[in-house]
Amino acid sequence: MKARILVVDDDRAHLTMLTAMLESWGCEVETASDGSGAVAMVRKKAYDVVLTDVRMAEVDGIEALRQIRHFNPCLPVLIMTAYSSVDTAVGALKAGAFDYLHKPLDFDELRSGLERAIEHGALRRGEGGEGGGAEAPAGMIGTSPAMRELFGMIRAVAPSEASVLVLGESGTGKELVARALHEGSPRSARRLVTVNCAALAENLLESELFGHEKGAFTGAQRQRDGLFVQADGGTMFMDEIGEMPLALQAKLLRALQQGEVQRLGSDRPVRVDVRIIAATNRDLEAEVRSGNFREDLYYRLNVIALRVPALRERPEDIPLLARHFLGRFAQRNRKAFRGFSPRAMDLMLRHDWPGNVRELENAVERAVILAPGDMVTERDLPAGLRAAEATGGPGHEGAAHDSAAGQSLEDAEREAIARTLEQVGHNKSEAARVLGVTRVTLRSKMRKFGLDQ
Numbered sequence: 001m002k003a004r005i006l007v008v009d010d011d012r013a014h015l016t017m018l019t020a021m022l023e024s025w026g027c028e029v030e031t032a033s034d035g036s037g038a039v040a041m042v043r044k045k046a047y048d049v050v051l052t053d054v055r056m057a058e059v060d061g062i063e064a065l066r067q068i069r070h071f072n073p074c075l076p077v078l079i080m081t082a083y084s085s086v087d088t089a090v091g092a093l094k095a096g097a098f099d100y101l102h103k104p105l106d107f108d109e110l111r112s113g114l115e116r117a118i119e120h121g122a123l124r125r126g127e128g129g130e131g132g133g134a135e136a137p138a139g140m141i142g143t144s145p146a147m148r149e150l151f152g153m154i155r156a157v158a159p160s161e162a163s164v165l166v167l168g169e170s171g172t173g174k175e176l177v178a179r180a181l182h183e184g185s186p187r188s189a190r191r192l193v194t195v196n197c198a199a200l201a202e203n204l205l206e207s208e209l210f211g212h213e214k215g216a217f218t219g220a221q222r223q224r225d226g227l228f229v230q231a232d233g234g235t236m237f238m239d240e241i242g243e244m245p246l247a248l249q250a251k252l253l254r255a256l257q258q259g260e261v262q263r264l265g266s267d268r269p270v271r272v273d274v275r276i277i278a279a280t281n282r283d284l285e286a287e288v289r290s291g292n293f294r295e296d297l298y299y300r301l302n303v304i305a306l307r308v309p310a311l312r313e314r315p316e317d318i319p320l321l322a323r324h325f326l327g328r329f330a331q332r333n334r335k336a337f338r339g340f341s342p343r344a345m346d347l348m349l350r351h352d353w354p355g356n357v358r359e360l361e362n363a364v365e366r367a368v369i370l371a372p373g374d375m376v377t378e379r380d381l382p383a384g385l386r387a388a389e390a391t392g393g394p395g396h397e398g399a400a401h402d403s404a405a406g407q408s409l410e411d412a413e414r415e416a417i418a419r420t421l422e423q424v425g426h427n428k429s430e431a432a433r434v435l436g437v438t439r440v441t442l443r444s445k446m447r448k449f450g451l452d453q
């Protein structure tokens, strides 16, 4: 049996025995002694199966199962329970366990359980057999295990009708995932309609989604179809779903349950066939607990959860993404680049990217504009990246190695502004965006440096 298995048990002797047994079957085994350790390992590495005890001192097996499912719904988890308690077993299945095994273990049962779980996991990842993860969908870059896993999920889940909840920090690529899901579905010939639930006030969002009759409210001069009707036969991407007001959540739930919507001011329902993909950077489960998000709507949207990992969880993707963006912005700015200096790359690898891929994209765009030569060096990167390095770490060779040694801060600033303005055709809003300052700041600096003529 060829498989990578994570075994979780707080009983050392049992862990050792299991490891020996599984290894004798040809498995690669790693171990954790409690639930939180297991969750941390699953976040870092791809396993085929998790085999976990239920009763553990710290985080127990069921809680670990929940967290693992949240992070990686494709990964099968087998539960071992010492007590032939039906409650525990049922609880485990409800929480999404693949199956449960009774302790003391029957090794034939263990073996067949593992084999089924492995096969099931491969199917859910959309793999024919062996091999790790899938090709990236168009426009998405990444070769880290976490991203490959995600691509496999996208490929497996896209063709279905299931609602998908895309989770992840800001700038991780949730919108790209939504697009890939739509493109990979039989609905791709129809529209992908995007609505940002945070961008509109409650009443506007409602009429935007459901449409309105003429005269339904002041300013409604004509009858209008809502986005649901526009998305009929296609997909609706509801971005920042966590920001949707409670009253509207109820109406959305009704629309999804009944497959029909009503224009504001109308009592005639219109049938619609729309697949929903929702995204949020909030912890929706926490929002449910605190009463800000309807539990029933949460379960309806969260048929399948896809979590897009933060960039700092997959640093091996940084060079790839950086080069991708360098190519794109170099072309756009009609400049030629050889690449990044080793120190610049080092800084990028060490930064923790709170703004994720979007932050990296902006940093590279800025560097393309600022870099005087055909190489992006550390001084072309935002100050935040360089500051991170000042906190220590090896390789701090001559601070000004490839920076503008001896240049005063003011000169550097003036030069950066002048060069940026030139690159963006003296468009001040654009220059302010690239430099990461407000237009007011930019204007005052331009005045100060005499760049405003």
Ligand SMILES: Nc1ncnc2c1ncn2[C@@H]1O[C@H](COP(=O)(O)OP(=O)(O)OP(=O)(O)O)[C@@H](O)[C@H]1O
Residues within 6 Å of the ligand: 139, 140, 141, 142, 168, 169, 170, 171, 172, 173, 174, 175, 176, 177, 281, 321, 357, 358, 361
């Ligand atoms: N894997 C990737 N490959 C290439 N580009 C990416 C990738 N992930 C993200 N990007 C780019 O990064 C930027 C941010 O991505 P996107 O808008 O999808 O993030 P998001 O998760 O929706 O962020 P937010 O929560 O702030 O809305 C986009 O310009 C996108 O093209």
Ligand SMILES: [Mg+2]
Residues within 6 Å of the ligand: 174, 175, 239
């Ligand atoms: Mg987004």
